[in-house]
Amino acid sequence: MKEIEVRVVNLRGLHARAAARLVQTASRFQSQITLLRDNLQSDAKSILGVLLLAAPRGTLIRVRVSGPDEDQAVEAIRHLFESGFEETDEDPAR
């Protein structure tokens, strides 16, 4: 099992598009991926779960990964958070 801490850096937080990207990425891996925020916890492969974390910009999130491809999964998710979900300038609220 691996565990990392990431911070939400993109402007709109874990909102629609970011949440969808996170779920998309998490679903590529076999590992069980859990997000923890304060006392909330959710499955990273569930869009609903991710949305319900309601994590605005600046939130600290712990990511717990366990499974055969946990190394790759951790890296992929770390990259996603650090790059601000690769939000481009298409975002109208930029």
Added chain:
Amino acid sequence: MTRILRGVAISPGVGRGKAVLLAAQVVAVPLKLSKEDVQEEIRRFHQALAQSKKQLKEIRDHLARMLGKGHALILDAQLHLLDDPAIVRAVRERIASQHINAEWALELVLRELHQKFQAISDTYLQERWSDVRDVIRRVQSNLMGTRHEPVLEPGEAAVLVTDELAPSDLIELTRQLQVRGIVLTQASPTSHVAILSRSMGIPAVASIDNVLDQVSSGQDVLVDGYDGIVIVAPTPLQIREYEGKRRYFKHHLRLLIEASRGPARTLDGYPVSLMANIEFVEECSRAITYGAEGIGLFRSEYLYLKTPNRLPTEEEHYEVYRRLVELMAPRPVVVRTADLGADKVPSVWRDFHPREPNPALGLRAVRLALKKQEIWEAQLAAMLRAAAHGDLRILVPFVATVEEVLEFLDMLEEVRQRLRRSGATFRPDPPVGIMVEIPSMARLVRHLEGLVQFISIGTNDLIQFMLAVDRDHEGLRYLYKPYNPAFLKTLVEAIEQARAVGLDVTICGEMAWDIPSVPLLVGMGCPTLSMGPQWIPAVRFFIQEIRYADARKLLERALEMRMGMEVEEMLLEWIQRHFPEGIYHPLLRASVPEAADVASAPTPDGETYEWERH
């Protein structure tokens, strides 16, 4: 037993069909399963999921075909939820661990999710909640075999009965059902669902309390959208009576459309172009049926208001405008940039748009656009891109000064350059115009030469600001009229200045379909009038019956008068001489000023839905 319910008419016409209760509560009941049945129950749950997916995909594809991909996105969100572990796994686990039926497991998951949603004060998430609820209800009803109005045979007429209805739901339902009427608890004549049902020609009545308790599913229901009456289980006599009423209006509408074929041209050959004011893409077909020569005003505010918690993307704008110009081709389509602020402020803007003591005179429309340029850039870029597909023209509302025009043109130039850099396909130079609705601008029209190509005169605001009268003020109705000589002089000056420098002119306020005002506008030489599609036939018919020379004389006399009352009297008297019934001539009735108040007055446009299909 026959029952008569009284409400407020929000969309005219008479319709009859079987009641389809939309909020019909799905009631899940807890059942204890034996251990052996658990596997079977999970299988049943997955079957219902698959069935729900199939239904949603069908609706989505249908919608995408009929209305474009943008509308289908709502259903994509629901489809994803059917795969979401927060629902699927949670339900499965509950069935397995608690030995309960799938319907009840879904109910428990729904309640749990509801609590979580409520704990979060994020309006974006509140919107997602309705998706979650709808999708779970769908799976539940598939499990119970109660999905989708089993009372209806295919093609059978339906009357929707519900507490409230979102415009998108109405559009979706009209694809599935032959909707002949709508009965609602909530909705005002100016609500979006009212505008949409009028433009789709579906009779609708609102403000009937607890309507869901008063009608049962499958009952025969008659909706009278002229007088705001709903008859549950009507007697054969009532049905015949209403059939007569329906025919009467249908007949007049047909006469009106036939009587007004061809261009609107006065008896002495003076042409006036009639265009439509619309708010939804769905209104295009009706605009064409009624003979609109183009869209003189497309209001874009709804694009913003339907997603109050975020801004519409450039693609969402583009999709709508492209469809508009394609549907109306080769006719022109004038798209007005959002007139937001005033009474319409999306909640997402509250940060930079605090409540104002006097919003009608506050930070709105172009003022807001120039202050928060990034908000309008997506809209302008989408307009330029859509202009590559047809005759799209850009209209800027609420301009008070020439400085604002210059600033707006700078902003447009920046958008152009951005599009150039990105290599997008677009038309760089569609016609640009401004709304003349603030008195200051009306007197500066000639200075727009070389800056813009047309002006559109918004008479509603122009009257409101010239006479300092709130147009919604019940007690001041007598002031809010288009006959005041000072106002008429301003209008004449604006039109003459525009003509002198070669700008095209459109009148797009209520005055354009106020029959007594039409001779004045014709006399001013206003080349284009734009109005709700339903008014076009009557105005066209009227113009075909008058002479430009007479109209000119009426205008000259009006400009010499002291009081609006005298002008109004003169006009009504003149009309009386030409039409024995005056403005109550059946073919003009659609345009009687009071009829603009759809809540109380009959207009013939409820009948077109059926008529257009044949």
